[in-house]
Amino acid sequence: MAPYDTHATLAHADASTCTASREEQMHTRFGTLTIKPEHKLEMPKGPFGFAGYTQFALADVPNQAASQFRILQSLEDASVSFIVLPIAADNGWIDAKDFQAACQSYCFDPNTSGLLLIATMRRDANGQVQTTVNMKAPIVLDTAHQLARQVVFTGEGYSIQHPLEL
Known part of the structure; x- marks a missing residue:
């Protein structure tokens, strides 16, 4: 099994919730994103360095070549997002x-939880x-x-810049 899960998304809300809420469009630095109600989530303490932002949604990356990634988009500020x-x-x-x-x-x-790794993409020389x-x-x-929370693993085996082979 591949270490990444291209189908990891939030569980769908029940049908009565979905019919009451509609998809929204949000204009971001990645273009116009479709925000589905069932993909909204709360981060009570926000991501590290962004504690004031607690409402997010997972959205598809507009670039099909990067379809294994998602955008973690702040619903409070269109300029705050993470791949x-x-x-x-x-x-x-x-x-x-x-x-x-971490789950505990x-x-x-743990049976209904997963992980999101924050990605950084840079061009080399x-x-x-x-x-x-x-x-x-x-x-x-x-x-x-x-719900989502960012954690810090204390083990030395984890890198903040783990190279990803695509």
Whole structure:
């Protein structure tokens, strides 16, 4: 199994919730994103460095070549967004006991939770895009309750700039 999960999204809200809410369009630095009600989530403490932002949504990346990534878009400020890589709990990159401990610390059910790795894309001297992900401080996502929290793993095996081979 690939360490990343291209289908990791929030659990769908029940049908009565979805009919009451409609998709929204949001103009961002990535273009116009479609925000689905079932992909909205709350980060009570916000991502590190962005504590004032607590309402987010996961949206598809407009570029089909990067379809394994998602955009974690602030619903409070169109200029605040992160490219993230959804990964399954059994990804082989994050130790299962660290994932379990993170879920336990936030009272998240590990069976309905996953991880988002914040990605950074840079061009090297040759113009090639180099992608790294932050495995040291992933976002734990409770899909059942549409909640997310960023954690910091203390183990030395996690890098903040883990190279990603695409």
